[in-house]
Amino acid sequence: MTFLLLAALGVLMALIYLPLRIYLTLTARGRRLRLLQRIRLLRQQLGEELTSRSQVSG
Helix, strand or coil: CHHHHHHHHHHHHHHHHHHHHHHHHHHHHHHHHHHHHHHHHHHHHHHHHHHHHHHHHC
16 A cells, blocks of 8 residues: 555656656756847847947048
8 A cells, every 4th residue: 555655656746747847948948048049149249349340440
């Protein structure tokens, strides 16, 4: 009886933990990807500003 109770608790934990872990992993990757894209965009804008300023002053 104790084994069945522990096995049921283990299955229940797996049914809750696995989808939660997958969801959290995917959302963390999404946040990281959006952050990297934002950094790339800011770098590109900064590079464009620097080149336009050097052309104006030069």
